[in-house]
Amino acid sequence: MANFFNLKFFDGAKPGMKRKTVSDLSRENNKKQYESKRERDFQSSWQKTRPWLIHEDGKMFCKWCKDTNPDSDSTFIKGCENIRIDSLKTHEKSKQHLRSVDRHVNVNEQPTSQATSCLTKLNKSQIGQLSIKMRTAHFIAKHHKSFLDYKHICELDKMKGLDVGTSYTTDKGGATLLQSISSVTRADVCQSITSAKFFSFTCDGSSDFTGDDYESIYTRTCTNGVIQDQFLSIGIAKSASSSDIHDHICENFAKLGLENEFKAKLVGLCSDGASNMQGHKSGLVALLRKTHPHIVTVHCLAHRLELAFKDTIKKVPLYEKMMTLLLGLYYLYRKSPKLKMGLKRSFEAHQTKMLLPTRVGGTRWLPHLDLAIRNFIRGYKAVRSHLESSSHTSPKAEGLAKIAGDSNLLGFVLSLQAVIQPLVRLSLNLQKDDQTLADDHCHVEATRAVLSHLTEKVWQYRGQSCNSSLPVSS
Structure with a gap:
């Protein structure tokens, strides 16, 4: 009772409250000092x-x-x-x-009437229709199809239940959509050239089935370490002379609004080794050096590999004999359905998969030659037996059968296959888009090492065969 009686002498005293100790007071003082000196940072979260x-x-x-x-x-x-x-x-x-939040929400909300919502739905429907037709037009161009197929694909989409609408469903409509796609894509290419500090281009000629010669231009840019090879344009020059090709290239860059970039940012040119391109006196390189004395010209490495291979192999007589055989087999079975059916039965009799002879040469010569040799070796038994059975009625088959039976030729074909495989890998690596000269140098050195090792193995085999054929002394 005495303790409760003394409560009246202390202001704010309550029963059961404990007095603060010295440690509690020091802890509070330390916390106040910490808060006064603390520097708080703003959190972006x-x-x-x-x-x-x-x-x-x-x-x-x-x-x-x-x-x-x-x-x-x-x-x-x-x-x-x-x-x-x-x-x-x-x-x-x-x-x-809270009032500011309400006012901000009311200002940003746009009133949506029934007409506005209907128009929005209509636009979404048209966008969906155009996206389907643009994908179809892109597929037609990408896979080298005729635009006459575009109309039939649109009809097929309708039968599938897709809403493609009624506009741009003809072949002319597909061509119009493709022009829109190409203009947007070309604008991206021009923007990459404009944003790059420098660029180079590749120029090469090609011909279509009508016999017209076209000059295609590809550009290479490097932005933030990312290399891009992009198609720029294709067109017909007045002639294949260097001056007309030079004028054609300048006109193409000027039409695309890249005339200033062509003058200030061009640093490199890659082409084949033709005289009208790489000629030092009157070739395209010489004409470009008049306005771009700093330009670096590169003879296409894939072309150089093909030329080096052909210069080396043309001295071997068996090579011409092999090419005659491979080309003869290709045209023999391509132009005669009757002989092709007989070859199919021959493969079935030998219980092997049918492999038709393929064409030697083309846009990628070494890979095509490798494919023709592989198909010939795999289907050799079936092809030779069919040629021998058809030699009684076909003089061409008789002549090819004699060539295919030459043991020296077969040994040469097998040896060439072993040599050509590392060259094929090198050719494909040289044709990649993201390759640099440093990467190409590494691939060339690796191919040299493989060919050197292969040469050592051949000489070791020849030495063993010669030693085994020598008479044993008594």
Whole structure:
């Protein structure tokens, strides 16, 4: 009772309260000193859920409150220096901020009438129809199909239940859509050239089935270490002379608005070794050096590999004999359905998969030659037996059968297959889009090492065969 009686002498005293010890007081003082010296940093994660929050000059502002009440004395309008999450939560609950949020939402919401919603749905439907037809037109061009097939594919899409509409469903409509696609793609290519610090281009000639000669131009740019090879244009020059090709290239760059880039950023040219391209006196290289003395010209490495292979192999008589055999087999079975059916029965009799002779040569010569040799070796038994059985009625088959039975030729074909495989891998690597000269040098050195190792193995085999044929001394 005496303890309760003494409570009246202490202001704010309550029963059961413990007096603070010295350790508790020191802890509170340390905390106050820590809070007074503490420097709080603004957390960027606070802005993820608060689009109105702005942090400038070490202060926090409320953008929405500043827009609605710029003359207010609120802390978040003048700038809050208390960088704490509690300050943000307190401001979010204030009436002024809630009114600013409502006003901001009402201003940004656009009234949607029934007519507006119908128009939006109509636009979405038209966009869906155009996307289907543009994909079809892109497929037609990508796979070298006729635009007459475009109309039938659109009819097929209708039968599948796809809404393709009624416009742009003819072959002319497909060509119009493809022109739009090409213009957008070409604009991206031009933009990559404009944004690059420098560029080079590759020029090569080609011909279509009508016999017209076309000059195609590919550009190579490097932006932030990323190499891009992109198709720029294709067209017909007045002639195959170097001056006409030079004028054709300049006109193409000028039409695309890249005349200044062509003058200031061109640093390299890659082409084949024809005299009208690489000629030092009157070739395209010589004409470009007049305006671009710093230009670096490169003879296409894939072309050089083909020329080096042909210069080496043309001295071997068996090579011409092999080419005669492979070309003869290709045209023999291509132009005679009767002989092709007989070859099929021959493969069935030998219980092997049918492999027709393929064409030697083409756009990628070494890979095509390798494919023709592989098919000939795999189907040799069936092809030779059919040629021998058909030799009684076909003089061509009789002549090819005699060539195919030459043991020296067969040994040469097998040896050439072993040599040509690393060259084929090198050719395909040289034709990749993202290759640099440093990468090509590594591939060339690796191919040299493989061929050197193959040569050593051949000489070792010849030495063993010669030793085995020598008479044993008594």
